[in-house]
């Protein structure tokens with residue numbers, strides 16, 4: 418149950434959230450952090466250029482995180498009631514990602530487990546959140562497990578968040594060191610007799626937590642367990658106003674960066690240089706990093722869908738296909754543009770590009786009817802096939818089935834996926850449910866004609882994809898990546914102007 422009071426969300430039975438709603442408690446909260454005590458992640462006090470008051474992560478307030486945990490518990494409780502679960506007591510355990518190393522003591526850049534980040538905003542590795550629920554009053558509790566105190570590690574790696582600082586900043590009921598997790602789970606089980614445990618054993622983000630949970634199941638004889646993954650994904654599928662604002666910003670940054678990269682192009686340039694340019698432009702605008710290894714494919718390499726070597730030169734009148742996006746405070750953008758490296762499409766390139774562009778725009782319009790992603794894929798095959806037939810690339814047989822199969826050979830990937838904290842967001846959600854307001858999806862048709870293709874020779878080696886990120890609303894689709902031009906004349910003039918400047 419969630420009520421709105423004085424602009425703050427809180428839920429019944431959560432004493433801490435109730436306290437926050439009093440003025441005195443709020444000024445106490447300010448005082449406590451007025452000393453600018455550093456936690457293991459940016460705070461409004463140490464990083465005022467990144468966070469506003471009451472925000473746990475940029476643009477997302479403590480109350481939104483509390484609300485997400487409450488909604489998860491409601492989804493899980495409702496599901497359990499409907500399915501006659503043996504108990505009304507729940508324990509949901511979601512681990513943080515672990516630190517990964519590329520070689521001795523050399524870490525990879527840390528990226529948090531999205532499901533954990535969604536529920537807590539906590540950015541440190543090797544931690545964990547446990548949401549427990551019993552039927553007693555005040556029976557919903559969130560316990561955040563932080564890394565154990567380690568003066569030596571903190572000297573080398575910087576401060577960690579300690580249990581005494583976590584509840585106020587993150588809006589959780591209590592916090593304990595991670596070494597207490599086994600005891601905590603065992604004592605909840607003892608006090609609640611029968612417990613439904615929710616843990617995603619399929620996710621390999623943290624083997625240590627997985628082992629703790631396995632040991633708990635063995636020792637306690639607890640037989641009722643299932644994965645909370647699909648429930649968390651059902652929540653993540655619908656973006657809140659704050660998440661939409663973050664995704665808009667992520668798309669703006671990637672869009673502008675790709676335009677800068679287009680204008681940096683000239684014949685003879687290296688794919689690695691275009692990669693470096695888009696990476697630089699995204700980071701310089703505030704993105705943490707690119708959301709995935711980008712595809713920077715010149716000439717016929719564009720027909721290799723997942724080409725990420727990016728180590729060739731792009732010559733003469735070849736096209737560049739760039740599939741790149743960034744991660745901005747935990748939210749991904751995913752854009753593809755294709756442009757002629759010398760600023761002028763050849764006739765064959767133009768013919769193919771126009772087909773992809775027309776289909777892409779029609780598919781975006783179709784989103785107003787809220788089809789499923791799989792329906793959009795079928796539409797793509799039919800639309801592409803018909804247009805390719807018009808220009809003589811697909812044979813003149815009339816059957817839709819034939820046309821769709823021929824198109825699928827030239828575009829062997831799906832046309833859409835969900836987008837959000839992950840690039841391929843909420844993968845446990847089927848692509849055959851109807852899209853709804855609040856979802857963000859990609860629309861990315863392409864045509865790839867390899868040198869082995871049976872298509873007329875003059876088209877060989879052409880690969881074109883155009884990808885936008887689209888927010889579904891009651892008033893129709895909103896293209897979040899709209900600041901990245903895709904019309905032929907706009908693209909040609911960006912590249913040509915760039916060359917005259919350099």
Ligand SMILES: [Mn+2]
Nearest residue numbers: 751859861884
């Ligand atoms: Mn994509």
